[in-house]
Amino acid sequence: MARTTGSHSEITGPRVREAALRLFARHGYAAVSMRQIATEVGVQAGALYNYTPDKQSLLFSLMRGHMDELLAARKALGEEGSPTDRLERFTRFHISFHSERPEAVFISYMELRSLEPENFQIIESLRRDYENALEGILRDGMDSGAFTVADPKIATLAVIAMLTGVNTWYRSAGRLTLEEVEQIYWDMVRRCVS
């Protein structure tokens, strides 16, 4: 780990990202230096700059990568089935996707404050794309009569907050499997919009 080795960007890239993610999640973006990230990866500080122009670019790249993965995986769920079917798929997907990436999720919420304005705008826009996908399902369900929702924009934010909250307490070694957790949340989400 502490050994300083040569940098080959195809190998170093993922290791830089993992190290930055871990250090940002542990200490916060502002407290972590490029030198610390280099030490964690086991390269000279200068070698990091072959991979990323600066710390802000690295943070943005992590947050953008997380949102791109999230949107691609959400899209892969497809649009088949009733609004209820789609809402169930969305609910289970959101829990499983986020529970697999606690550090990326933590950073994506906490370090919005650390993004430069143009980077913040891009991440916010991707986040809205994701929210709009859920809001579309809720609106389709309202149109078909399957859902009763007073304010679909707020219901969207409420459901996402509720589901992301699983990350603050779920441990795979706990009393419930993730499948059981998904089932309990799906039951609550369904009733929330019924």
Add this chain to the structure above:
Amino acid sequence: MARTTGSHSEITGPRVREAALRLFARHGYAAVSMRQIATEVGVQAGALYNYTPDKQSLLFSLMRGHMDELLAARKALGEEGSPTDRLERFTRFHISFHSERPEAVFISYMELRSLEPENFQIIESLRRDYENALEGILRDGMDSGAFTVADPKIATLAVIAMLTGVNTWYRSAGRLTLEEVEQIYWDMVRRCVS
């Protein structure tokens, strides 16, 4: 603001707390030095130590103060009325209390990672006291037949996450008053447990 003045702890105390809260929320605990806090308050760095032994004590005092206020205010809601009445009071209270203190709420979640183990245990225990108050309402409603909840522990965490999420988007200058927001969330919470 930048003027360096003498420290009188009864005046300086609240200003130290406000400055620390603001700086921790903006940059993260690990990135903020006692010297920065002193500069923000307008006192010499040494004068801070009349008020707090170290930065960890200051963080713990902020988080403990937040939880003590939360628990006292929750207790003042009383236990009168049906489980549905009590759940409505809890829901509206949680939203209004948290929306008034966005920085303290942000720090209370984000900087759990920065607490030393014994401080973490104390904050976690206070947090559980708060969760238990809501779980008690849900269990009373289950006993009386007013609520149908598959897992009251998880429903507690889900409701708290949903309600605290208001802080990530609510702005008092937005399209909805806080009273309208409380009404929309209460409607969702009620259905969630019905």
